[in-house]
Amino acid sequence: MEITLKNIIPVPLKENLEKRPSEVWHNEISFSPAKKVKIKAPSGTGKTTLVHFLYGLRSDYTGQLSWDGKPLQGLDSDKVAGYRQKQISIVFQDLRLFAHLTARENIELNRVLQEPYYPTGVIEDMAAELQVDHILHQEAGICSYGEQQRIAIIRALVQPFSLLVMDEPFSHLDQENTKKAAALIERECEKRSAGFVLTDLDEDSFFNYNTYLNL
Amino acid sequence: MLNILLKKIIKTGAGRFRYILAMVGLTVALLLILAAVQLQSNYWQLLHGNNAQDSIANFLVINKVVTNQNAGNTNLSEQDIQDLKQQPFIQGVGVVTPSRFKVAASGGSAMPFYTDMFFESVPDQFLDITGADWKWDDHSQFIPIVIPNQFLDMYNFGFAKSQNLPQLSHELVRSIPIRIDIQTPAGQKSFYAKVAGFSDRISSILVPQAFMEWANEHFATEPPKGASRVIIRTDDPSNPKLIQYLDSHQLATDLEKTRFSKYRQIVGFVVQISGFTGLAMFLFALLIFSLFIELTIASCREEIGLLVTLGASPRQLRKFLMKTFYPANMVIALIVLVILSILQWLLSGLLSHESMVVSPFISLYTIAGAVIVLVILWWVHVRTIRRQISGTR
Numbered sequence: 328m329e330i331t332l333k334n335i336i337p338v339p340l341k342e343n344l345e346k347r348p349s350e351v352w353h354n355e356i357s358f359s360p361a362k363k364v365k366i367k368a369p370s371g372t373g374k375t376t377l378v379h380f381l382y383g384l385r386s387d388y389t390g391q392l393s394w395d396g397k398p399l400q401g402l403d404s405d406k407v408a409g410y411r412q413k414q415i416s417i418v419f420q421d422l423r424l425f426a427h428l429t430a431r432e433n434i435e436l437n438r439v440l441q442e443p444y445y446p447t448g449v450i451e452d453m454a455a456e457l458q459v460d461h462i463l464h465q466e467a468g469i470c471s472y473g474e475q476q477r478i479a480i481i482r483a484l485v486q487p488f489s490l491l492v493m494d495e496p497f498s499h500l501d502q503e504n505t506k507k508a509a510a511l512i513e514r515e516c517e518k519r520s521a522g523f524v525l526t527d528l529d530e531d532s533f534f535n536y537n538t539y540l541n542l
Numbered sequence: 543m544l545n546i547l548l549k550k551i552i553k554t555g556a557g558r559f560r561y562i563l564a565m566v567g568l569t570v571a572l573l574l575i576l577a578a579v580q581l582q583s584n585y586w587q588l589l590h591g592n593n594a595q596d597s598i599a600n601f602l603v604i605n606k607v608v609t610n611q612n613a614g615n616t617n618l619s620e621q622d623i624q625d626l627k628q629q630p631f632i633q634g635v636g637v638v639t640p641s642r643f644k645v646a647a648s649g650g651s652a653m654p655f656y657t658d659m660f661f662e663s664v665p666d667q668f669l670d671i672t673g674a675d676w677k678w679d680d681h682s683q684f685i686p687i688v689i690p691n692q693f694l695d696m697y698n699f700g701f702a703k704s705q706n707l708p709q710l711s712h713e714l715v716r717s718i719p720i721r722i723d724i725q726t727p728a729g730q731k732s733f734y735a736k737v738a739g740f741s742d743r744i745s746s747i748l749v750p751q752a753f754m755e756w757a758n759e760h761f762a763t764e765p766p767k768g769a770s771r772v773i774i775r776t777d778d779p780s781n782p783k784l785i786q787y788l789d790s791h792q793l794a795t796d797l798e799k800t801r802f803s804k805y806r807q808i809v810g811f812v813v814q815i816s817g818f819t820g821l822a823m824f825l826f827a828l829l830i831f832s833l834f835i836e837l838t839i840a841s842c843r844e845e846i847g848l849l850v851t852l853g854a855s856p857r858q859l860r861k862f863l864m865k866t867f868y869p870a871n872m873v874i875a876l877i878v879l880v881i882l883s884i885l886q887w888l889l890s891g892l893l894s895h896e897s898m899v900v901s902p903f904i905s906l907y908t909i910a911g912a913v914i915v916l917v918i919l920w921w922v923h924v925r926t927i928r929r930q931i932s933g934t935r
Contacts, residue, residue, distance in 0.1 A: 404856050411853030439544045440853050
């Protein structure tokens with residue numbers, strides 16, 4: 328899928344953002360499967376807001392945001408759900424796991440929401456790769472942030488997608504775990520020929536980005 | 543798998559007790575509504591079934607009630623008859639024409655009797671004897687007559703027994719010629735008559751209308767008397783309106799034939815009470831169901847929101863919620879139908895001892911009623927769920 332932004336400015340941040348130079352706000356840009364995009368964004372510049380706009384969670388902006396050329400606000404909720412099941416996957420900054428489901432159930436849920444892309448055994452493999460296989464049976468609510476973040480990453484990777492949106496996906500991980508997670512994400516994106524958008528506060532070298540944007 | 547996970551996420555525990563109470567309420571409501579339908583259908587079956595008595599019951603002979611005030615003047619006026627014809631529950635009115643001459647009958651050696659008697663006639667469409675047996679013209683050898691069954695019963699079981707006379711069958715009576723002597727102004731004239739049929743409907747001796755007109759014209763010794771009795775055809779002799787009409791006009795008929803009227807009022811009353819109570823309970827059950835669904839969805843609003851965020855489509859959620867809430871209703875409807883089937887079977891056995899025939903199975907109307915109730919429930923569920931889910935983003 329392709330997401331295109333035309334002169335998007337979030338209404339609550341309008342006054343602040345109009346004065347600042349930005350490569351995203353009040354610009355024309357697009358995200359597509361061919362692009363590996365890094366968006367560098369200092370605090371308070373609307374990084375999470377942008378992620379929520381891209382994923383269709385919020386619509387308090389001016390300008391036009393389209394999924395595959397269709398204005399997002401005109402899509403009905405069943406169509407949006409269809410995109411979220413097959414085209415676009417996400418790792419939230421605030422993780423958003425069901426606290427009283429186990430880690431495995433959280434991942435499994437996203438696997439079976441649509442025609443499964445992977446058999447259920449893949450959960451085990453990915454969890455082992457990210458060293459969280461021992462907490463799969465635990466309720467997500469009692470896992471550490473680092474564990475929850477890896478569960479959220481695996482959850483995003485068990486579904487089909489052509490675009491992966493990640494909001495500070497490694498904020499709770501140490502360097503080694505970050506490397507492993509990035510490798511897994513890279514591999515899964517390549518397998519699907521999918522592109523991704525990653526937002527972070529600083530410069531990084533997790534991936535071979537081909538587009539850099541400053542928010 | 544998805545449903546198992548959804549069940550864990552969308553907890554239906556809140557207000558469980560109220561929900562179970564509503565289920566019990568629905569069961570009772572459905573039982574009352576469908577029992578009312580079944581009762582009504584049983585009653586119609588009794589009324590319109592192919593029982594022999596019904597063809598009789600559809601014809602009633604009506605006359606004025608004889609009181610001390612009107613004795614000797616019980617004729618129905620032309621206006622009375624017109625008024626009868628205009629009632630919606632009366633399909634046909636025929637005047638019973640009396641003979642205006644003196645008649646005597648004697649049986650000869652096979653049936654030794656001699657009696658003074660009278661004739662009456664009714665239009666042919668009020669009799670079920672048709673064809674050649676019931677034709678008369680002035681060349682006919684015999685006059686066909688219809689006598690009440692009660693006459694033959696009285697003869698066979700009263701008179702013949704006490705007098706040591708032979709009992710007579712219907713066939714035998716039909717084959718015996720009866721001599722009829724009519725007193726005319728010009729002296730006595732003799733005819734022969736044959737019994738063409740027996741009637742439970744009219745307690746009178748009937749001859750064809752054609753003979754009556756001819757004989758009255760030629761032999762009358764008295765002026766026309768006007769109609770003292772009429773015969774009516776009605777599709778429902780138990781109609782309380784008919785009984786009410788007759789009472790209010792001081793008219794009388796065979797009470798035996800209208801006895802269903804009293805039953806019918808009772809059945810109607812029971813059906814109405816049961817139906818309305820059931821309907822009221824059903825409405826309350828509907829209210830509680832929709833409130834329960836709203837409560838469940840409201841208490842899981844956050845979880846449902848996250849599900850939608852992850853890509854669960856409203857359609858998936860609606861389907862899941864329908865699967866969670868609706869099947870209980872189908873189970874209830876099924877239980878109620880089974881209970882009614884058992885009751886109907888018992889009732890059928892009980893009534894057969896009273897020689898009243900109702901089907902041992904519940905009627906199609908009852909099943910259709912259950913289906914309609916299920917459709918209404920389905921609609922309320924779909925509507926409530928749709929409204930609640932569309933309010934979640």
